[in-house]
Amino acid sequence: MKLMGHLATNRGSIIPYLLIFFPAVLFIIYQLASVVSIANKEQTRVRTITSITITQANLMAYLKDPTAWSKTIADPVNVNLNCLRTHSNCVVGNEGNFQVDDAVGNVIYNSIPSTSGFDTGGGTCNNYGLILSGSQCPIRVNLSWKADCSLPCTPTRVKIIGDFVVSGQTNQIQLNMKPYYFEFLLNVP
Numbered sequence: 040m041k042l043m044g045h046l047a048t049n050r051g052s053i054i055p056y057l058l059i060f061f062p063a064v065l066f067i068i069y070q071l072a073s074v075v076s077i078a079n080k081e082q083t084r085v086r087t088i089t090s091i092t093i094t095q096a097n098l099m100a101y102l103k104d105p106t107a108w109s110k111t112i113a114d115p116v117n118v119n120l121n122c123l124r125t126h127s128n129c130v131v132g133n134e135g136n137f138q139v140d141d142a143v144g145n146v147i148y149n150s151i152p153s154t155s156g157f158d159t160g161g162g163t164c165n166n167y168g169l170i171l172s173g174s175q176c177p178i179r180v181n182l183s184w185k186a187d188c189s190l191p192c193t194p195t196r197v198k199i200i201g202d203f204v205v206s207g208q209t210n211q212i213q214l215n216m217k218p219y220y221f222e223f224l225l226n227v228p
Contacts, residue, residue: 083159087214090161091178091203095219098139098148098180102199102225106142109228114140116151120184123227128191136183150182156206168206177206187224196224 101107112123117137122129138149148163149155156167156179164176181202186194203219 084214087159087178090157090159091214091216091219094157094161094178094180095201095203095221098182098201099221099223101139101141101147103223104142105228107140107147108225110140110142110144111137112228114138114144116149123194123197126193126227128193129186130191133190134183134185136181139182148180148182150180155179179204179206194227196226198222198224 102111111117112120114120119133119135120137121127122133136150138151139147141147152165154165154167154169154176156164156176158164158176159178167176167179169176181200181204183200183202185198185200186192187196187198188194199222201219201221203216205214205216
């Protein structure tokens with residue numbers, strides 16, 4: 040009988056330890072999960088920033104390539120570049136978004152449709168800003184041009200403007216797009 044009384048006393052005394060031990064273990068697991076979640080978000084953020092930087096560099100390289108720039112101006116989809124193509128007077132309303140082509144005429148990025156954009160890996164997509172797209176196409180570059188003279192005029196140079204934006208509905212990783220803005224002057228061939 041004495042043995043049974045001793046076991047009951049020892050068994051009853053473990054409950055306070057369990058009440059302290061299990062919440063402590065749960066707290067540690069929760070903290071580890073939080074750290075992993077933060078690390079995953081930061082990894083996504085760094086990967087996205089790298090893709091944006093590469094996309095910016097690629098667009099600028101294609102635009103500064105004289106052959107690609109000539110192909111871009113000559114592309115009939117770029118109706119608002121007609122005055123550059125024909126070396127005639129550009130007027131208010133000619134300036135705006137355009138499509139970038141490479142040196143052989145392949146489309147690199149079309150900034151004309153408002154749904155053109157890039158995924159977080161730097162691939163082009165055509166569902167930017169659409170509610171159903173979620174985070175599949177969260178980045179857009181508003182790529183436009185302006186004559187480097189007072190309109191109406193026949194410009195010999197144009198200002199190229201690249202303004203990166205991120206969809207408000209998918210900016211969960213809090214990207215600041217201001218550092219990726221660019222503008223530079225190009226000669227009209």
